[in-house]
Amino acid sequence: MISTIFDDARQTGRAGVTTTGRRALLVAGAAAGATALAACTSSSADGPRRPSAAELEAERVARAEAALRLRSVTAAHGLLERYDATLAAHPALAPRLTPLRRAVAAHAKALGEGGTAVRPTTAPATPSASASASRKPAASPTPVRVAAAPGAALEELAAAERTASDGHTAALLTAPPEYARLLASVAASGAVHAYLLTEGARA
The missing domain is CATH 1.20.1260 (Ferritin)
Structure with a gap:
């Protein structure tokens, strides 16, 4: 009985860690995308490429x-x-x-x-x-x-x-x-x- 409770707790903990990790990856990906978009916007705002x-x-x-x-x-x-x-x-x-x-x-x-x-x-x-x-x-x-x-x-x-x-x-x-x-x-x-x-x- 006790071993069964511990097993459930381990599984619950693993599930929590997995969910948290996924959320962290999603947040990091969104931040990276926003940074790239801001960089592109800044580059296009600078005007056309200067001739060589x-x-x-x-x-x-x-x-x-x-x-x-x-x-x-x-x-x-x-x-x-x-x-x-x-x-x-x-x-x-x-x-x-x-x-x-x-x-x-x-x-x-x-x-x-x-x-x-x-x-x-x-x-x-x-x-x-x-x-x-x-x-x-x-x-x-x-x-x-x-x-x-x-x-x-x-x-x-x-x-x-x-x-x-x-x-x-x-x-x-x-x-x-x-x-x-x-x-x-x-x-x-x-x-x-x-x-x-x-x-x-x-x-």
Whole structure:
């Protein structure tokens, strides 16, 4: 009889310990979950991940290339406006200028193709480089003045060709390889145009 009572007491004690242990585990698990949730909430509240140095450098290079492309396209369109103004002022020069003007238009289109797409790692304060590279340059605020004499107008056009060619040559130093080859080709073509517009006509 006494042994039976002791056995019941042992079983009751074990059951109590087991129940207490389970409750302790549940409480500990809940506390750990709350701690993890608080940590996640704190991390997300800190804002987006900061870009690495490599990401910032890649974005800087892409923006520089987009700016270079925009400058090159702007120069080509400025030259194209000079051709149009000269043709409007001196229609008799059309047979001579039209082939050169067509080549300049092709250069302007080629220089603007394949602009660098930039995905900013931070909120941009200015329009993205990709938008800048693809945007068509604004027209000149004032009309291009053309000399009244056809010979002088050709001299002006040749000077504009040389200026654009020099600009493309200078851009070779910072241009990526593929774009540098295009710039070199356009610059060489501009030098030939300048010769044809002046010395070539006298030969």
